Structure formats: C-alpha cells, structure tokens
C-alpha cells in the first residue's frame with residue numbers, strides 16, 4: 001500500500017564516516033595509493049552494474 005521507496009539512493013557517491021584505510025586502497029579523487037592506516041573517508045560508489053563498491057578517499061586535500 002505504500003508508495004515510498006525504501007532505499008532511494010540517487011547520489012553516485014556518499015561518504016559515510018572517517019576510518020583507517022586498509023592496505024592497498026586508492027583514492028578515487030587523486031588516483032594515488034592511500035597509505036596503510038591513513039585516516040580516510042569511507043564511502044560507497046555505485047557501479048553501473050548497480051552493485052555498490054566501498055571506496056576510501058583522502059580527508060581534506062589530496063597530497
């Protein structure tokens with residue numbers, strides 16, 4: 001009976017919280033590798049296939 005969409009996610013990307021990056025991650029903003037245990041934003045990107053992928057991005061300015 002409800003017409004509400006449960007999970008309306010129109011953003012291509014969203015940044016949820018800060019955390020420590022695991023090893024081997026690359027910042028999608030500057031395409032540079034992120035140092036292990038560097039403080040980063042954790043977010044999810046939606047691929048064109050629709051499956052979300054977790055990404056990590058530098059906080060503030062990229063180096």
Ligand SMILES: [Zn+2]
Nearest residue numbers: 027030058062
């Ligand atoms: Zn970066």
